[in-house]
Amino acid sequence: MPTFSKNVAPILYKNCTGCHRPGEIAPMSLLTYDDARPWAKAIRDEVSEGNMPPWHADPKVGHFANERRLTDEEKDVLVRWASGGAPRGSANDLPSSAKYTDGWTIGEPDLVLSMPQEYTVPADGFVEYEYIEIPTNLKEDKWVQALEVRPGNREVVHHVIAYARPPQPERRPSALRAAEGMDIPAGQSGGPEEGEGQKRARGQSRFPAPRRLGASIGGFAPGTSAQVYEPGSALLLRAGSTVVLQMHYTPNGDKATDRTKIGLKFAAAPPQHEIRLASLVNGSLRIPPGASDYALSADMTTTADVTIRQLLPHTHLRGKSWEYSVIYPDGRSEVILFVPKYDFNWQTSYIFSKPLKLPNGSKLHAVAHYDNSSANKSNPDPTVEVHWGDQTWEEMMFTVDRVHDRRCCPRRGDHAATVRRAASLMQSCRRGLKTAPCKAMIDVERASTVAASTFVGAIIVTVVTVYAHDPISTRVTWNNDIARIVEARCVECHGATAKDSIPLATYEQARPWAKAIREEVLTRRMPIWGAARGYGDFSNDPSLSPFEIALVVAWADGGAPRGTDADQGKRLRPERGAKSPSESERAGAPGARSVRAGVEGWGPARAEKSRPNATDPAGSGQSAREITLPCTEQPLPQGRLLAVRPQLSEGGSLGIAVRQPDGTQVIVAWIRNFDPRYVTTYWLRTPVTMRNGSRLIAESPGQCSLRATVASLR
Numbered sequence: 033m034p035t036f037s038k039n040v041a042p043i044l045y046k047n048c049t050g051c052h053r054p055g056e057i058a059p060m061s062l063l064t065y066d067d068a069r070p071w072a073k074a075i076r077d078e079v080s081e082g083n084m085p086p087w088h089a090d091p092k093v094g095h096f097a098n099e100r101r102l103t104d105e106e107k108d109v110l111v112r113w114a115s116g117g118a119p120r121g122s123a124n125d126l127p128s129s130a131k132y133t134d135g136w137t138i139g140e141p142d143l144v145l146s147m148p149q150e151y152t153v154p155a156d157g158f159v160e161y162e163y164i165e166i167p168t169n170l171k172e173d174k175w176v177q178a179l180e181v182r183p184g185n186r187e188v189v190h191h192v193i194a195y196a197r198p199p200q201p202e203r204r205p206s207a208l209r210a211a212e213g214m215d216i217p218a219g220q221s222g223g224p225e226e227g228e229g230q231k232r233a234r235g236q237s238r239f240p241a242p243r244r245l246g247a248s249i250g251g252f253a254p255g256t257s258a259q260v261y262e263p264g265s266a267l268l269l270r271a272g273s274t275v276v277l278q279m280h281y282t283p284n285g286d287k288a289t290d291r292t293k294i295g296l297k298f299a300a301a302p303p304q305h306e307i308r309l310a311s312l313v314n315g316s317l318r319i320p321p322g323a324s325d326y327a328l329s330a331d332m333t334t335t336a337d338v339t340i341r342q343l344l345p346h347t348h349l350r351g352k353s354w355e356y357s358v359i360y361p362d363g364r365s366e367v368i369l370f371v372p373k374y375d376f377n378w379q380t381s382y383i384f385s386k387p388l389k390l391p392n393g394s395k396l397h398a399v400a401h402y403d404n405s406s407a408n409k410s411n412p413d414p415t416v417e418v419h420w421g422d423q424t425w426e427e428m429m430f431t432v433d434r435v436h437d438r439r440c441c442p443r444r445g446d447h448a449a450t451v452r453r454a455a456s457l458m459q460s461c462r463r464g465l466k467t468a469p470c471k472a473m474i475d476v477e478r479a480s481t482v483a484a485s486t487f488v489g490a491i492i493v494t495v496v497t498v499y500a501h502d503p504i505s506t507r508v509t510w511n512n513d514i515a516r517i518v519e520a521r522c523v524e525c526h527g528a529t530a531k532d533s534i535p536l537a538t539y540e541q542a543r544p545w546a547k548a549i550r551e552e553v554l555t556r557r558m559p560i561w562g563a564a565r566g567y568g569d570f571s572n573d574p575s576l577s578p579f580e581i582a583l584v585v586a587w588a589d590g591g592a593p594r595g596t597d598a599d600q601g602k603r604l605r606p607e608r609g610a611k612s613p614s615e616s617e618r619a620g621a622p623g624a625r626s627v628r629a630g631v632e633g634w635g636p637a638r639a640e641k642s643r644p645n646a647t648d649p650a651g652s653g654q655s656a657r658e659i660t661l662p663c664t665e666q667p668l669p670q671g672r673l674l675a676v677r678p679q680l681s682e683g684g685s686l687g688i689a690v691r692q693p694d695g696t697q698v699i700v701a702w703i704r705n706f707d708p709r710y711v712t713t714y715w716l717r718t719p720v721t722m723r724n725g726s727r728l729i730a731e732s733p734g735q736c737s738l739r740a741t742v743a744s745l746r
Contacts, residue, residue, distance in 0.1 A: 034113040035121025036065045043106050044068065045129055047085050050257070055135050057186060057254070063129055065120050076114035079107050086255060086378040090370040095385040098257070137258045138178040141295030143168070145275055150289045151238075153188045159281040160237040161422055163245075164292075166275045168196075175266035175299040179250040180258035181277075184291040190280040190424060191253040194294055197246030198270035200547050207336040208310050208396075208435070209682070214330055216315035217420050245276055248309045248432075250294075253346065255378030265341075266303040269296070282424060307341070312398055312431040319350065319418040319427060324405040328429050330398045335705045340388040343369055344381040344432040345400070348424050349410040351376060352401040356431075361393035374400075376410070381432070392685055392704070400429050508587040509595025510539045517580050518542065521559050539594050550588035553581055560710050567687075567702035569717040656743040661728060663736040665691075668726045672719040673700070675741040678730075680706035686736055693725035719743070 034040060044052070044062050052062040061067040068075070078084035085100035102110075113119070145166045153159060183189035249267050250259045261267070277292060314330035345354040354371040369382055390396070406414045412425040420428060508514070518526070518536055528537035536542045542549065552558035559574040576584070587593070656674060663678075663686060678686050680703065688700040698720050722742075730738050 033116045033119060034109045035119045035125065036068065036113070037121035037123060038125035039109050039121075040068070040113050041065075041129075042127055043102070043109060045127065047100060047102060047106075049129065050137060069118055069120075072114040072118035076111050079110050086375065086380070088371045088373055088375055088378065088380060089382055090372055093367050093370040094382070097383045097385045098381070100380075135182065136180060136295055138180045138260060138295060138297055141180070142298045143170075143296045144293055145296070146293040147184075147277065147291045150184075150291045151279065151281070153185075153281045153288045153290060154236060154283050155285055155287045156283050157236065158283065158423055161241070162237070162239040162279040162281065163241050164239055164277045164279060165242065166277065166294075168269070168273050168275060170269065170271045170273060172271045174269045174271075174296075175301075175303055176249065176261075176269050176296050177266050177299040178258060178260040178297040179267070180295045181250065181252035182293050182295065183252060184293070185288055187284055188281050188288045189252070189290055189292065190282045191251060192280070192292055193251040193278040194249050195245040195247060195276040195278065196249045196267075196269050197242075197244055197274045197276055199272040200544065201244065206308070206310055207334055207338050208312075208332045208433070209335050210312065211331040211333070214314040214316055216313060220315070220420060220422055241278075242276065245278075246273070248311075249275075250309070251278075252292075253379040254376070255380055256344070257381070259381075261307055262341075264304040265307050266299040266305075267307050280422070305339075308435055310433040310435055312396065312433060314429045315420040317402075317418070317420055317427055317429055319402050319404045321415050321417055322405050324403050324407060325352070326402040326404060328400050328402070330400075330429060330431070332396050334390050334392055334394045334396075336392050338390045338392075338394070338435050340384065340390060340396075341434040342381050342383040343434075344379065345371060345374065345398075346379055346428060346430040346432070347374060347376070347400055347402065348427050349376055349412060350402040350404050350408060350418065350427055352403045352408075354401075355399045357397045358388070358390060359395040359397060361391055381434075383434075396433075398429075398431055402427065508583055508590060509593045510542070510587070511595035513583045513595075514542070514587050515539070517576065517583065521574055521576065521580075525560075543592055543594075546588040546592035550585055553584045560707075562703050562706060562710065562712055563714055564702040564704050567699050568714065570701075571715045571717045572713075656741055659740050659742060661730065661738045661740060663730040663738055666728045666730070668722045668728050669742060670724055670726075671722055671742040671744050673716065673722055673740060674719050674743055675713050675715045676701060677711070677713040677739040677741075678703050678706070678736060679711065679738070680708075680736040682706065682708055684736060686738075687729070687731045688738070689729040690720050690722060691727045691729055693723055697729070713739075713741070721745070 048062050050056070051058040052060060054061055054063075060071060062071070062075075075084070079102065085102065087100040089096065089099075091101065145168065147164050147166065151162065151164070179194070181192045181194060183192065249269070275294065277294070279290075279292065281290065310332075312330050312332050314328055317328050319326045343356060345351075345356075347354075351374045353374055354369070355367060356369040357365055357367045359365045368384075368388060371382075402418075404411060404414055404418055408414070418427045420426065523537050525533050526536040528535050528541070534541075534545060536545065536549075549558075553576060556575065559576070561573060561575055563570065563573075659669075668690065673690060676688055678688070678701075680686055684703075684706045686701075686703040686706070688702070690698045690700060692698065700716070700720065701714050728738075728740070730736070
């Protein structure tokens with residue numbers, strides 16, 4: 033006969049006491065024999081019926097690291113123990129119970145943030161989402177390894193979503209694009225403002241939403257657990273960030289108070305992967321009265337290679353089931369999660385045992401079913417049509433995705449880390465450190481941009497490991513160093529009067545964005561360039577050289593100083609009589625040394641503004657013509673391929689190559705994550721000679737067309 037001490041306690045400690053202990057969500061403790069004995073038959077019944085431990089995913093679909101499911105042997109032990117009188121057994125057989133830190137399941141947090149004051153929840157009526165701001169007072173960026181939200185009063189807290197708002201706005205594009213027509217309605221959280229005549233009834237609201245929330249970093253809902261990330265993965269929390277708690281309170285008939293807190297544990301070192309949270313939402317739901325099986329779908333497409341770590345489905349009281357599938361670019365489909373009996377009281381985050389890797393162009397497809405009939409005992413009102421809404425008696429179709437889409441963090445040998453070390457070296461040199469590497473750096477600084485681009489790459493690896501310990505105290509200034517980079521690379525889109533982008537033409541305009549500029553430059557998101565590096569060589573590539581990136585990083589990290597007016601005379605100038613870079617660019621010389629932006633405007637209205645002369649691109653009297661080709665394998669005329677200009681659907685990709693008659697293949701370009709706002713002509717630094725029998729290879733999973741600029745053979 034099984035006993036509590038020898039057989040039952042190990043099962044409870046492993047599977048149950050995380051919730052079934054004092055102060056947690058479960059209604060009773062099961063830590064000791066005296067705690068568990070009165071509930072022996074209830075334990076037997078709940079386990080036999082599959083209600084406990086709570087786990088709602090179909091076991092035939094997917095494998096999950098946090099699966100709360102008993103084995104058949106464990107179920108048999110609990111049933112036989114309860115049916116046999118629930119004996120205690122010998123105290124010598126009792127294992128040590130799990131250790132819990134003051135209620136925190138993540139252990140002792142490195143930082144605990146509490147609401148500044150208690151919030152009073154009224155006895156009746158309803159409460160709008162409240163937004164409570166808590167400064168972190170962090171002096172440096174931190175990587176969050178684990179996060180736990182602990183409501184002060186679970187009786188009235190429906191859910192909490194925590195956002196982290198950095199001091200300065202950051203443009204961090206997602207690698208997931210939602211389908212059209214799924215927007216959240218006006219007047220609801222996450223939706224646009226209501227127009228005239230659309231105003232809905234409002235509940236208590238003391239802390240309305242701020243203008244800027246920041247990125248979601250975690251939260252709480254009934255049945256959720258703390259977020260603990262795998263080694264090598266973490267969330268980024270910027271220095272000086274403010275945590276904003278979105279609080280959803282539900283009055284329960286008695287006046288109550290709450291003071292929620294959030295605990296954070298930090299990673300000891302920067303991770304290999306940055307975790308980011310995304311959401312898949314369809315706000316267009318309209319559930320008819322009495323409908324017992326209303327289905328609603330939502331889709332999002334990857335615009336880069338993405339790894340999905342977990343999915344958390346969320347509906348309200350009418351939610352019935354969920355199914356998630358992936359449609360891969362090659363047409364294959366796979367069901368990755370099926371929740372046949374969704375339970376609002378147990379909103380589980382399903383963590384994949386093996387993270388799901390989705391290639392660019394994959395579609396994540398979700399289908400939720402709702403029961404708005406009188407047979408649903410939890411249904412607030414089966415006689416009404418149900419729309420999207422914040423309150424529990426309304427409905428949602430909402431999924432939290434935990435993803436990473438790129439390696440994020442500086443490590444030894446990474447480009448970003450190398451640039452930072454180069455910046456440190458350069459600053460030491462400017463302070464007067466006289467070494468051979470310093471002389472090389474200073475020589476590079478005085479050289480042209482193109483020379484710097486090739487030369488710095490050769491010396492950085494040699495010298496940065498020796499001088500990486502030097503402190504940063506920058507003398508890089510806007511007037512002396514940064515303004516010339518902005519003038520050459522940025523002002524075409526970010527000019528003083530820019531309307532579609534942030535103006536950066538003056539120090540006053542650029543200074544508030546120094547940190548954002550640093551991050552965009554380090555991650556090579558700016559200047560905009562749609563061609564993957566290493567696939568083709570283009571004369572109009574606007575990318576910054578490693579030396580220029582080092583200057584920008586040193587300037588931003590060093591306080592973004594203006595410099596003196598006298599510094600303006602020290603900028604690099606073209607030789608007397610030479611054309612300026614912008615003039616060379618506009619003359620259309622494919623081999624020009626200028627790397628002025630090859631991006632041809634913001635949208636169709638400016639698409640023709642800076643295009644080189646297509647009939648004489650080199651300005652040499654040699655005729656050229658443009659031809660339009662579909663994105664398939666096509667025969668090419670004899671001639672010299674000078675440029676290509678693809679047009680794809682948003683987020684699309686395209687590989688372009690020329691196959692010569694002898695079977696050799698010349699890579700022309702690889703376009704990734706196409707943005708239709710930036711239609712670009714890619715001018716080849718070395719034209720491709722096409723002989724009789726040459727063929728164009730243009731491969732794309734989506735719709736596309738291609739315009740090629742071709743010159744006749746001399």
